[in-house]
Amino acid sequence: MFFSASHQGFNRAHPELVKFCLNKEYHYYPENLRIYSYYNPSGRGRMAGVTGRLNGITGEMPVICEVSWFPMGYVLALRGGKPDDRLFDITFFSRYFFNDWKEFSLKIKALPIYTHFPGDYRTRDEVNRDRLLNEAEARKAAANKRLHRIADKSGSG
Numbered sequence: 616m617f618f619s620a621s622h623q624g625f626n627r628a629h630p631e632l633v634k635f636c637l638n639k640e641y642h643y644y645p646e647n648l649r650i651y652s653y654y655n656p657s658g659r660g661r662m663a664g665v666t667g668r669l670n671g672i673t674g675e676m677p678v679i680c681e682v683s684w685f686p687m688g689y690v691l692a693l694r695g696g697k698p699d700d701r702l703f704d705i706t707f708f709s710r711y712f713f714n715d716w717k718e719f720s721l722k723i724k725a726l727p728i729y730t731h732f733p734g735d736y737r738t739r740d741e742v743n744r745d746r747l748l749n750e751a752e753a754r755k756a757a758a759n760k761r762l763h764r765i766a767d768k769s770g771s772g
Contacts, residue, residue, distance in 0.1 A: 616662075616682040616689065617664075617680040617682060617689075617691045618633075618636070619662075619682075620662045620663060620664045620680055620681070620682055621664035621665050621680055622664055622665065625664070625665065629645065629648070631643065631644075631645040632644075632645055632648060635709070639712075639713035640712075640713070642709075642710075642712065644706065644709030644710075647693075647694075648691060648692065648693060648706075649691075649692040649697070649704060649706045650689060650690070650691055650692075650704070650705050650706050650708075650709075651689070651690040651691075651692065651697070651698070651699075651702035651703060651704055651705065651706075652687060652688065652689055652690075652702070652703050652705045652721075652723055653683075653687070653688045653690075653701065653702055653703065653723060653724055653725070653726040653736070654686060654687060654688075654723050654724065654725040654726070655683050655684070655685055655686060655687060655688040655725075655726065655727075655728055656685070656686070656725045656727070657685070657727045657728045657729065658685050659683075659685075659728040659729065660683050660684035660685065660728065661681060661682075661683050661728055661731055661733065662681070662682050662683070663679075663680060663681045663682075663733035664680055665678060665679075665680055665693065666678070666679055666680070666681070666733045666734070667679075667695075668698070668732075668733065668734050675695055675696070676694075676695055677692060677694065677695030677696060677697075677698040677734070678692070678693040678694040678695055679691060679692050679693065679698050679733060679734055680693070680733075681733040681734065683728055688726065688728070690702055690734070698734045699726075699734060699736060701724045701726055701736065702724075702726075703721060703722065703723045703724065705721075727739075729742055730742060
């Protein structure tokens, strides 16, 4: 799925992942890559190749690929750690062989898909709230800019 979502050079950049995916007997998943999962109840989907998302507060920039269609979503983390704390790490699946049968409970969280932005798990209400807050901030910044221009003109005259 992640190969389909990504550019043509993705397979050349990750040869160990190619080996792991194409050979069911190959048992060495690349240690620097993590795979996460979530339940997607929204009925929406998205498919995103290699994408970076900058956190303006922490300065972190996880690099991910994401494939999500009802009922599940999957995130391949290429760099930068866990992109969202609510995601469930399923990388440990790689320790099992192709025909192994194991039973365990997974506490996979439901995360909504509303936007087309990879790694964005906000609800419609959260997106609308954030839009309104951003618009209010932009109006405030524009008003402050106008006040500074007026003050500059009146001070130079």
